[in-house]
Amino acid sequence: MLAPGAALRYTANVVLDRLRVPIVQAPMAGGPSTPALAAAVCEAGGFGMLAAGFKTAAAAREDVERLRAATRAPFGVNVFVPPEAPANPAAVAAYARRLGDGLGKARFDKDDYDGKLDVVLETRPAVASFTFGCPDAGTIDRLRHAGVETWVTVTTAAEAAEAAAVGAAALVVQGVEAGGHRGSFAEGEGDVGLLALLQLVRAETDLPLVAAGGIATGAAVAAVLCLGAAAAQVGTAFMRCPESGTAPPHRDAIGTRRPTALTRAFTGRMARGIVNDFMREHSAHAPKAYPEIAHLTAPLRQAGDPERAPLWAGQAHRLALELPAAEVVARLVRECDSALAALPSSVERRAEQ
C-alpha cells in the first residue's frame, strides 16, 4: 500500500526497453511533425512521436488515426502543459505596440489541454510526453491505468526531481542546444548543456532518460548512451526529410552555417531558432508571455517570410541531411555502432606504452 500522496512508480519502461534502435523522433509542433515522419521512424525501428501542440484536439486525433493506419509499431503523442495564469497585460500591450499593425490578437488560452488529454486517454498511444510543465500525479495515474507511459521534458535537476516525484515513467532531458521551445517549467529557466544536464539529472533520479539537444550524428547518440541515456531524441536532424512537414523557407535555412540563438520574440517563451531580422530587432524587448505573444505573432508564421517567421532549429542544424527518415535512422545507428566500436576497452595507458 502506498503512503498517501506517494506517486505510483512504473515498474519498467516498456517502450524504451523494447526499442529496436535507441532513436526517438522528437515531436515538432507547427508543421515538421507529421504522421508520415513518425511512421517512417517507427518502421525503421525507432520511436515516432506526434506533436499535439498548436493544433486542435480533433486534428491531433486525426494524426493518431493516420499514424495507426501507417504502422503497427508503438508511438507517442506530445502535449503542451499550459501556464497557470495569464501574463502581465501591460507588458504584452507594450510589446504589441512595438511590433506595430497587422498582427493577431494576444490572448491567453490553454491550447485545449483537457481535450488533448482526452484524445490521449481514448486513443492510448504507448507514450504521452509533456513539455512546458509537469502533469499532476492524478493525470499520470489515469494515463498509466489506460496503458500510456508518461514522459516529462526537463531542463534542470530540480525539474527532474519534480517529475520523478509525481510518477513520470521517463524523463526527456533537454539540453540548451535543442531546437524549438525550451521545455522548462520550474522557476529560473534552465540553460544547461546536455552533457552537464545528463550527469546532473542522473545524480537526482534513476528513471530512464531520453537525451535531447543537438544530436545530429551517431557519435552524439553514442555519447548520450555513454552518459546513461536509454535513447536519443532527435529533432532538427529529421527536419529536412521528405516526410517532414517543414515549410520550404525553413527547410532552406536548415543545413546552412547560420547561427542559432534563444529568443522569446516569437512566442513569449524561450526557444532556439536560426537568427533572423525579427529576432535581432525584438529579442531584447519580448516579455515572458506565452501563449499571448504566440497568438500575437501568428500572422507572421502564416506569411512565412524567413526573416520575420521563426526558423526553429538546434545548434547542430548544419548537419541535418536531406534524406528519407529511414535513412537518417539507419545512418545514426551505423555511426553510433562505429563510434562505440572505436572506443578502447580502457582509457588507462599501460606503463610500457
Ligand SMILES: Cc1cc2nc3c(=O)[nH]c(=O)nc-3n(C[C@H](O)[C@H](O)[C@H](O)COP(=O)(O)O)c2cc1C
Ligand atoms: C521545429 C521544432 C518544433 C518543436 N516542437 C516541439 C513540441 O511540439 N513538443 C516538444 O516537446 N518539443 C518540441 N521541440 C523540441 C524537441 O522535442 C527536441 O527537444 C529538440 O528538437 C532536440 O534538439 P535538436 O532539434 O537539436 O535535435 C521542437 C523542436 C523543433 C526544432
